[in-house]
Amino acid sequence: MNRWYLKIEYDGRNYVGWQRQENGPSIQQSLERAIENFSNERIIVQGAGRTDAGVHALGQVAHFDLKKDFSADTVRDAINAHLRPQLISILVAQKVSDKFHARFSAIERSYLYRILNRRSPPTLESGSVWHVKRPLNAGAMHEAAQILVGEHDFTTFRATMCQAKTPVKTINSLSVFTDKDQIIFKVSAPSFLHHQIRNFVGSLRLVGEGKWQLTDLKRALAARDRTEGGETAPAGGLFLTDVTYPPDAIGAA
Amino acid sequence: MNRWYLKIEYDGRNYVGWQRQENGPSIQQSLERAIENFSNERIIVQGAGRTDAGVHALGQVAHFDLKKDFSADTVRDAINAHLRPQLISILVAQKVSDKFHARFSAIERSYLYRILNRRSPPTLESGSVWHVKRPLNAGAMHEAAQILVGEHDFTTFRATMCQAKTPVKTINSLSVFTDKDQIIFKVSAPSFLHHQIRNFVGSLRLVGEGKWQLTDLKRALAARDRTEGGETAPAGGLFLTDVTYPPDAIGAA
Numbered sequence: 001m002n003r004w005y006l007k008i009e010y011d012g013r014n015y016v017g018w019q020r021q022e023n024g025p026s027i028q029q030s031l032e033r034a035i036e037n038f039s040n041e042r043i044i045v046q047g048a049g050r051t052d053a054g055v056h057a058l059g060q061v062a063h064f065d066l067k068k069d070f071s072a073d074t075v076r077d078a079i080n081a082h083l084r085p086q087l088i089s090i091l092v093a094q095k096v097s098d099k100f101h102a103r104f105s106a107i108e109r110s111y112l113y114r115i116l117n118r119r120s121p122p123t124l125e126s127g128s129v130w131h132v133k134r135p136l137n138a139g140a141m142h143e144a145a146q147i148l149v150g151e152h153d154f155t156t157f158r159a160t161m162c163q164a165k166t167p168v169k170t171i172n173s174l175s176v177f178t179d180k181d182q183i184i185f186k187v188s189a190p191s192f193l194h195h196q197i198r199n200f201v202g203s204l205r206l207v208g209e210g211k212w213q214l215t216d217l218k219r220a221l222a223a224r225d226r227t228e229g230g231e232t233a234p235a236g237g238l239f240l241t242d243v244t245y246p247p248d249a250i251g252a253a
Numbered sequence: 254m255n256r257w258y259l260k261i262e263y264d265g266r267n268y269v270g271w272q273r274q275e276n277g278p279s280i281q282q283s284l285e286r287a288i289e290n291f292s293n294e295r296i297i298v299q300g301a302g303r304t305d306a307g308v309h310a311l312g313q314v315a316h317f318d319l320k321k322d323f324s325a326d327t328v329r330d331a332i333n334a335h336l337r338p339q340l341i342s343i344l345v346a347q348k349v350s351d352k353f354h355a356r357f358s359a360i361e362r363s364y365l366y367r368i369l370n371r372r373s374p375p376t377l378e379s380g381s382v383w384h385v386k387r388p389l390n391a392g393a394m395h396e397a398a399q400i401l402v403g404e405h406d407f408t409t410f411r412a413t414m415c416q417a418k419t420p421v422k423t424i425n426s427l428s429v430f431t432d433k434d435q436i437i438f439k440v441s442a443p444s445f446l447h448h449q450i451r452n453f454v455g456s457l458r459l460v461g462e463g464k465w466q467l468t469d470l471k472r473a474l475a476a477r478d479r480t481e482g483g484e485t486a487p488a489g490g491l492f493l494t495d496v497t498y499p500p501d502a503i504g505a506a
Contacts, residue, residue, distance in 0.1 A: 009373070009376045009377070010376050011376045011377045011379070056376075056377060058377075076372065076373065077372070080373055080374055083374075084374070087376040087377070087379055088376060089373040089374045089375065089376045090373055091371075091373050118344075119329065119330070120262070120329065120333055120342045120343055120344050121333055121336075121337070121342045122340075122342065123262045123263050123264045123309075123340040123341060123342045124262070124264045124309060124340070124381060126264070126340055128377060
């Protein structure tokens with residue numbers, strides 16, 4: 001049995017999300033179909049993190065097992081060939097130890113969120129930015145974002161349907177900066193609550209507009225009440241960029 | 254009579270190009286329809302440069318005339334509203350002197366070309382990069398590109414249907430560099446021949462692959478023969494980024 005690590009990029013626009021669902025095509029299902037068609041083996045793909053409908057990935061990670069033996073180039077190219085014309089692309093395929101688990105071995109997930117902050121609507125980036133017309137103060141947003149770093153009860157920023165056992169999570173880092181006409185959020189944590197980043201962005205937007213001061217964000221966090229937080233930012237601005245593993249986890253099998 | 258300058262961004266994917274044509278929707282026609290619907294005046298939009306089918310713009314420039322008077326914010330926002338849901342966006346609308354002409358006043362046009370240089374297919378950038386799997390040497394491409402800078406007879410890099418009076422053009426600058434998994438070309442000139450940039454990129458790709466040396470590019474240029482040049486790179490990787498005017502050309506009317 002060979003366990004395979006995959007690093008995957010996708011445009012989440014036409015999918016119900018990472019996870020297999022009855023109401024439409026998922027990334028997971030598309031991958032499984034492509035791998036089964038190429039290998040003629042029944043397999044299950046296990047992802048590092050579930051992304052919601054419309055959320056993109058530049059570095060999702062998954063694993064699966066094959067009985068037959070193939071070279072890494074063959075696995076990557078054959079899955080990519082079977083995925084066409086879908087906008088899902090295997091960046092890396094690598095044989096790993098059967099102790100490697102895409103979800104349970106991961107020690108950190110990193111995401112990017114992009115706001116297009118200008119008056120004029122997006123064109124080429126339509127569906128991959130949140131269009132916010134009112135000018136935002138990225139410096140104030142970055143300063144406020146530091147309130148959210150560290151271990152907190154994040155009930156205020158947790159989707160009501162979130163199934164996590166506890167609302168307590170640890171944000172390793174959260175930075176906000178401008179890049180031309182965009183405002184970029186970079187956030188890393190061992191794991192996140194459902195909609196946590198999109199709810200962070202919705203609240204930090206209020207800070208950027210000057211509607212909220214630092215004390216408002218502190219009060220919202222302390223309230224442990226979703227109704228005290230800002231809106232949920234749209235899915236299209238969110239990208240899963242990296243999943244981190246301990247140094248020895250992805251060694252050759 | 255008020256003359257208006259427009260700076261325009263668009264996704265060229267679903268258009269036959271900038272110019273009005275019988276075989277499908279053009280950017281020019283879409284703009285004219287949006288302006289006419291908002292102003293109730295019959296107008297003609299004059300663009301700084303014709304972009305081909307599938308070519309994008311981050312900074313196309315155009316002008317048109319209105320009898321009625323409007324504020325610049327109204328013109329920009331009203332055209333944008335009438336353009337929805339098309340992926341064409343007015344970035345700037347500004348009243349200018351009636352001596353201003355988007356095409357004839359322009360002194361320089363700048364373009365960007367993007368190659369996605371990796372084994373795996375594009376996802377989010379599908380339709381806005383040229384996917385080249387074989388590793389390219391950007392340093393060698395940049396060095397070779399300098400052969401094309403300056404005034405030359407560019408017959409080798411000119412589409413056979415090009416209608417320019419002369420094949421002699423002057424390239425002001427042409428640089429090639431890497432940005433993550435992309436190779437970026439930036440090129441500026443007073444004006445270009447039809448397909449000139451895409452033909453440059455097709456030939457420089459051969460240099461990047463090591464199939465051509467500097468002398469091959471020199472010989473191709475000197476041959477003044479389209480069949481001596483490399484292939485025409487696909488339209489999707491090309492972006493019109495800037496059109497430059499003399500400092501006094503876009504002053505307030």
